[in-house]
Amino acid sequence: MTAKTPTLAVWKFASCSGCQLTLLNCEDDFLSIVGAIDIVYFPEATKTMADGPYDLSIVEGSITTAHEAEQIQRIRASSTTLITVGACATAGGIQALKNWADVDEFISIVYPHPEFINSLGTSTPIADHVKVDFELHGCPISQRQLIEVIDSFLHRRKPNTPSYSVCVECKLNETTCVMIANGTPCMGPVTRAGCGALCPAFNRGCYGCFGPSETPNIASLRDLWHSIGVADADLALALRTFNAYAPEFREASDHYVG
């Protein structure tokens, strides 16, 4: 008995498309992926747009309009497994900075005719709206981790993606600590691993694009940053970037924004 090839739909909400591009960037594995899974909805890549139900939905982007809030309900209802990818889908993205602002003022800064623009006051992660089966973090997500997640779905196993911090990856790479050695502020101690500790390898501090690690100790990071002369205002700025609305970063930034 042969099993039917599972179907995949790729959805986009408010985002830059970088995470879905990661799928097209799997050049070496692209033909084997499309051999193992039937891509039936992926507007960025194909005109074929089949109706559900879908075995797997990969969702990119955050919810920023009333229309999107309705659409994600329909997608959930027609998907057996729903996986969110990237900082927008898992934490609201950088556009979640508007959650701290007056959206009418934001609209008026960008658009001469604010009355034409329809936008919710918030940018929120998909999991605030529907049940999500797995979240893959990163801005952008790691290609290696995306393949791991698709492979684990195909083999019905749990994806192996670490929740420890970037510091562990630096140690594994034998990269010298940029904070201890150079006094460079680094978000690595509180940021989820997955990028391979890229920034410290390029002689810069991590800027937190994979979001909070499991149980991040941000108060301790604050002490360390103080010791190298970084004020709370800059810590708050560092927390308020691509994963600003992730609960751990959100609460800490509210606390330190001063």
Place this chain on the structure above:
Amino acid sequence: MSDDTREISVDYLARVEGEGALFLKLNGDEVEDLRFTIFEPPRFYEAFLRGRRFSEAPDITARICGICPVAYQMSAVNAMENAAGAVVLDPIRELRRLLYFGEWIESHTLHVYMLHTPDFLGYPSAIEMAGDFPDIVTNALRLKKLGNRIMTVVGGREINPINVKVGGFYRAPLGTDLDALKDELRWAIDTAAETVELVAGFEFPDFTMDYEFVSLRHSDEYAILDGRIVSSEGLDIDVTEWGDHFEETQVEWSNALHARLKERGRYHVGPMARFANNGDHLTPVAQVAADAAGLRPGESNPFRSIIVRAVEIVLACEEALGIIERYVRPDPAAEAVEPRSAVGHGASEAPRGLLYHRYELDSSGFIADTQIVPPTSQNQASIEEDLRAYVRGRTHLDDETLQWQLEQAIRNYDPCISCATHFLDLTVERAGRQ
């Protein structure tokens, strides 16, 4: 006559970056309404950049577009260095061009092979095309991978590179890291030249438009990173003068602002514009390929833009190889840039065309005001005008054929909608179809 109307509507345009739609209403042979709509939600970058540090602009604006992050980073660093009165030395400038050509190779290859060629060969996507034309798809994936490798070696990763900073780079790559790309670039120059021949053989509709082509122009190079803003109608200005000659307006049906020339209205940016204004700076193999394809600067059939884009892949590979062969590792990797209270302007050539940034900084280097004008908002008026002109004289076509060709006409621009909303879907409504 009221029952002589018909509508064609595409709710979600495929094989473009982002969320757009097209609505066309015909009354007999008359176009009653045509709207190229960008419904991708706005993300308000200009608003939340206020109060951020000037040094954050390259990392933050990169997130406007996952396909052309380097373009955002380069226009941002140009603008910040302009505000600070800083000029980077040649080795840093060359390394920036190399990173940027990597992005052109990746983005153009994705569009030419995977998003646009299926239109000409009649496939829904490159996935189905791979079954009948495995060599084309295999070459495309290998070329794309090369573009991504260049971005990874220079920028740290291909999407949202982490190695770009105001003043230069965090760490300059070793010569040996770059040397490893040479053999693949030599293969790519030949393969890209064959691509020009392949796409030049496609069937193109007999259709030309009268465009004002706007792009950067550099005195001795095919402009990508910097230069003066010029046009085919004689505009020749410094980047800082953008606001004197261009303006942004808003239409009700789109979440993207439209840019226009104050004096002459719509204009065209992108590969055809660059080729029109910089055709004398093609690299040798790109020149031979363009000549063999019968391509001349000033080409004004937008459907033939795929050939120009393919020529630019050849050029990008030749330029990248040249930069690597001449590489001098910048030391230091970045120059110190001290912000001051000033307004900075920066422009560069994103794969889809001119990308302009303006920042107002306070004396501590915090951003007080920002304007970002991506290529797709500049091309929106041209796209709509192309569609209107294309429909005229083709209203006899059935809805399905007309829709396919109009979608193709939009894809001529490789529109990037996330860019434009920092902004596609087709509806054709026909009044009076018997």
